[in-house]
Amino acid sequence: MAEQYFSADPSSADTRSTIHTVIRGIPTDMAVSNGVFSAHRLDPGTAVLLKDAPGAAADINEGRKVLNCLDLGCGWGPIAVALAREYPEASVWATDINERAVSLTRYNAQQNRLANIKTGTPESLVTEYGDEWVRTGFDMIWSNPPIRIGKEALHELLMMYLPRLNTNGYAYLVVQKNLGADSLIPWLDISLNVGPGDKTALSSGRVGYTVRKYSSSKGYRVIEVHRLPASGESA
Numbered sequence: 001m002a003e004q005y006f007s008a009d010p011s012s013a014d015t016r017s018t019i020h021t022v023i024r025g026i027p028t029d030m031a032v033s034n035g036v037f038s039a040h041r042l043d044p045g046t047a048v049l050l051k052d053a054p055g056a057a058a059d060i061n062e063g064r065k066v067l068n069c070l071d072l073g074c075g076w077g078p079i080a081v082a083l084a085r086e087y088p089e090a091s092v093w094a095t096d097i098n099e100r101a102v103s104l105t106r107y108n109a110q111q112n113r114l115a116n117i118k119t120g121t122p123e124s125l126v127t128e129y130g131d132e133w134v135r136t137g138f139d140m141i142w143s144n145p146p147i148r149i150g151k152e153a154l155h156e157l158l159m160m161y162l163p164r165l166n167t168n169g170y171a172y173l174v175v176q177k178n179l180g181a182d183s184l185i186p187w188l189d190i191s192l193n194v195g196p197g198d199k200t201a202l203s204s205g206r207v208g209y210t211v212r213k214y215s216s217s218k219g220y221r222v223i224e225v226h227r228l229p230a231s232g233e234s235a
Contacts, residue, residue: 012034012035013034014033014034014035014100014103015033015034016031016032016033016104017031017032017033017040018030018031018032019032019040019041019042021041021042021078022042023042023050023078023081023082023085024050024055024082024085024086026085028078028081028112029111029112030076030077030078030081030108031076031104031107031108031111032076032104033076033100033104035098035100036075036076036098036100036101036104037073037075037076037098037101037144037146038075038076039076042078043075043144044218044220045144045174045175045176045220046075046078046079046144046174048174048215048217048218048220048222049079049142049143049144049172049173049174049220049222050078050079050082051217052172052214052215052217052222053142053172053214053222054172055086056086056087059140062168064139064168065139066087066090066139066140067089067090067091067139068090068091068093068136068137068138068139068140068166069083069087069090069091069092069093069138069139069140069141069142070092070093070094070095070138070140070141070142070143070161070164071083071092071093071094071095071105071141071142071143072095072141072142072143072145072157072161073095073096073143073144073145073146074094074095074096074101074102074105074119075096075098075101075104075105075144076101076104076105076108077094077101077104077105077108077109077117077119079094079142079143079144080092080094080105080108080109080114080117080119081108081109081112081114081117082142083140083142084109084114084116084117085114087116087140088116089116090116090139090140091116091118091136092114092116092117092118093118093125093133093136093138094109094117094118094119094120095119095120095121095122095125096121097121097122098121099121102119102120102121102124105117105119106119120133136164137164137165137166137169138161138164138165138166138169138171139165139166139168139169139170140169140170140171141161141162141165141169141170141171141172141173141225142171142172142173143171143172143173143174144173144174145157145158145173145175147175147176147179147180148179151180155187155191158173158188159191159192162188162192162209162225163192165209165225165227166227167227167228167229167230168226168227168228168229169226169227170224170225170226170227171224171225172214172222172223172224172225173222173223173225174220174221174222174223175220175221175223176219176220176221177216177219177220177221178219181213181220181221181223182213182221184223185211185212185213185221185223186211188209188211188223188225189209189210189211192208192209192211192225193208193209208227208228208230209225209226209227209228210224210225210226210228211223211224211225211226212224
């Protein structure tokens with residue numbers, strides 16, 4: 001059986017090569033290797049996310065400031081690179097359980113001269129950045145989440161990071177339709193607004209997020225999560 005891309009420390013040889021791809025309309029050279037997600041090409045789902053996710057122009061129109069971004073499950077870093085270019089004044093945190101993926105993202109950030117990308121596993125980010133990482137809230141999250149880790153682990157991962165959205169922050173997740181995208185939307189709505197396992201109606205007044213299908217393309221859904229301002233709080 002092929003080694004899973006979500007192995008923390010891949011046992012296969014780290015044999016690197018360079019691919020020539022296009023990220024948000026910009027031709028880009030990126031180092032890739034085996035033992036990571038989509039090891040030899042830009043993943044089709046990631047391509048859909050990069051094509052469809054709104055960027056800085058929409059934030060300017062809304063008067064939003066984006067100071068911290070998160071690429072959750074960064075792989076070899078195409079989403080982190082896109083975020084770093086889209087938001088050059090922001091810190092872009094790129095994290096993955098796979099240490100080889102983190103190394104590739106760090107290398108690709110350096111090669112593309114993107115100094116605003118901070119990379120690490122969740123554990124190494126704590127070691128390197130301490131409270132800065134632990135306490136950071138995110139204005140923008142883009143992710144092609146690791147669906148194949150299993151539903152329970154996926155749900156745990158999403159509920160670890162989506163509640164770290166700042167007020168008026170947005171997350172955009174790309175999920176393949178036949179791998180549960182449409183059922184993930186109501187689950188996120190309930191879990192973020194009411195609580196995991198609580199099936200009561202969302203009329204409790206605790207609604208703090210909207211969750212919706214933002215776009216659909218090539219068998220993938222892009223899901224938007226928006227953390228709403230609290231009552232009486234400005235955006």
